[in-house]
Ligand SMILES: Nc1ncnc2c1ncn2[C@@H]1O[C@H](COP(=O)(O)OP(=O)(O)OP(=O)(O)O)[C@@H](O)[C@H]1O
């Protein structure tokens with residue numbers, strides 16, 4: 692099942708904490724840089740993990756961002772505590788956002804986070820419900 696698994700790095704992501712927002716994904720980027728991972732792969736993972744982290748901060752009750760290293764792939768796993776995505780098909784559509792004006796003023800809410808996660812990854816899986824949203828994003832190396 693977990694063939695080739697090497698190591699997990701985990702980050703707690705607090706809801707509505709814009710002071711700390713981005714620290715998890717920036718740590719992941721630095722870890723991968725120090726490992727000498729290909730720059731193109733790092734760029735994609737940085738974009739995707741940042742979007743996942745910001746969605747936890749803005750849209751969820753808080754959660755965790757994991758970076759799982761395998762011998763031939765890297766998986767970014769985003770897990771939060773709810774309230775879940777009401778209409779998943781709409782949420783995956785470019786330009787769809789439920790972000791209120793106060794969030795848009797901060798520069799978020801273009802509705803491009805989830806579409807970009809799909810675009811920049813090799814595999815994208817999402818499950819969502821009242822108890823939370825889990826997104827598993829795979830990058831092949
Ligand atoms: N973790 C989550 N929990 C609950 N709802 C979410 C979560 N992530 C996304 N959503 C919902 O899906 C919508 C689309 O998400 P997406 O990341 O594509 O856009 P956005 O966050 O609104 O704007 P952007 O990412 O461009 O700043 C969000 O507006 C929100 O309604």
Ligand SMILES: [Mg+2]
Pocket residue numbers: 742745746800803804805
């Ligand atoms: Mg987003």
